[in-house]
Amino acid sequence: MAEITDSANELIAALNIGADLNFDLPNPEDEQISEMDFQQQVDNAWLVCDRFDLQTEIWRGRILRVIRDREKKGGDGRGTGFLNWLKDREISKSQAYSWIELANSADKLLEDGQLDPASINNFSKRAFVETAKASPEIQQLVTEAAQKGDRITRREVRQLTDEWTAMSSDLLPDEVKEKAADGSIPTRYLAPLVKEIEKLPPSHQTALHHEASVNPSVDTVKQLTSDAKNLAKYLDAGAQVQAINQSSLDLEMALEEALRLGCLNLAADMVKQAAQVEQTIAKFYMTWKRLGGLSDRLYVDTGASTPHLRSLLNCLDRLSGDIIEVALDDSGDRTIRLKVLSDAD
Structure with missing residues (x-):
């Protein structure tokens, strides 16, 4: 001390x-x-x-x-x-x-x-x-x-x-560092770029390093920061999507095409949303199974002497049964129906 x-x-x-x-x-x-x-x-x-x-x-x-x-x-x-x-x-x-x-x-x-x-x-x-x-x-x-x-x-x-x-940082080319040293590129733009590039695999780091060296400017740094952020989001989400992992899709080739067309941000958001859909469905299924189990147990424990509990079970049957119905608005005009098909059944 x-x-x-x-x-x-x-x-x-x-x-x-x-x-x-x-x-x-x-x-x-x-x-x-x-x-x-x-x-x-x-x-x-x-x-x-x-x-x-x-x-x-x-x-x-x-x-x-x-x-x-x-x-x-x-x-x-x-x-x-x-x-x-x-x-x-x-x-x-x-x-x-x-x-x-x-x-x-x-x-x-x-x-x-x-x-x-x-x-x-x-x-x-x-x-x-x-x-x-x-x-x-x-x-x-x-x-x-x-x-x-x-x-x-x-x-x-x-x-x-x-x-x-x-x-x-070794992730930035000398051309960019020279611009930062003479004030042409403010350093406040470079720290976020380094932070995002660090999340990427070496192959993508090399590609971004080359792009920065070819055209060292503020606009390039901003664009590469955005690209690096979307790349990390794309790769991270892609690794979590079972629909992608269980297919023969070449994720890297899809990435190259998105980059060529300038739609990486859209592709990254799409893959991220797909990951969230899968995670939401898995969580929904476990919750639905638990609700069904609780409904079955309560049904066994009730009878004619508990009409209100039976009414409660009937109301919730549209959520615990194989076909699920949920209104998308308060008026009930828009309803979504889902049918649960499980291999375990």
């Missing part, structure tokens, strides 16, 4: 926030203050609250960590004392460990020298949490930006994450 040492005291000093917050907020009815000044004042107050919230949660995590670790040494070995402490203060176990994780991350960043305590002042709470959960490479990029004095919000964390993803 990381001890609370001088670095913790430096953190308090860096945040420079008193225990009692007292802001001179602008009067919302004051017409003399410009909209720009009004927004600036409330934004400044909000940022102070954000930093105060971050400091509080780090310290909550440190406090809980101390209580948990003492319980490990002197408790009953099951953490009962720690859990009771949380219960008395109406803190959930998941919330407690979330705070502990935040404290551990903050202390690790400070102890490893990646982050100067004074730089924490540049983070919003949610940005710091995302940074703490990020990979070491992202943490380094974000903390370097914070130490330069940049204001770090979730937007900056996402932007730096996108940049690292784009420039480090």
Whole structure:
């Protein structure tokens, strides 16, 4: 466990926030203050609250960590004392460990020298949490930006994450990376493309890689992202459809034809709907069988002395029998009839 040492005291000093917050907020009815000044004042107050919230949660995590670790040494070995402490203060176990994780991350960043305590002042709470959960490479990029004095919000964390993803991925050709480096292709478009391509088999990854290298542009990246998403949906759904798996259909050839005609999205949606129909029918059949079994048991247990129960059975017979009738609207003008034929019967 990381001890609370001088670095913790430096953190308090860096945040420079008193225990009692007292802001001179602008009067919302004051017409003399410009909209720009009004927004600036409330934004400044909000940022102070954000930093105060971050400091509080780090310290909550440190406090809980101390209580948990003492319980490990002197408790009953099951953490009962720690859990009771949380219960008395109406803190959930998941919330407690979330705070502990935040404290551990903050202390690790400070102890490893990646982050100067004074730089924490540049983070919003949610940005710091995302940074703490990020990979070491992202943490380094974000903390370097914070130490330069940049204001770090979730937007900056996402932007730096996108940049690292784009420039480090082998799934993107050098031509695209060069465009990203000179700003011709914003990196925010590349991270979604990488994410979608990662879901595909190597053969499809190679094909998309080639297309991107031939015409490295924003429009190409957007189109390939859409294609990759539809490809993944098509392949995933196709593997789940029994009607396809039990046939001699060449799914890859059907895919190539859909790509050639520019109707991949339609084909992907069709296969996905087919998978849902099969799953729905399987679930329907099991529910229908259970309803029939319950109806049979209730019929045996009833007789002339239970006319209302018999009426209930008669009403539900249109759902539990071999021919099922369901009205598609309240008027009853449109009715669907299904006949159940099972090989098991």
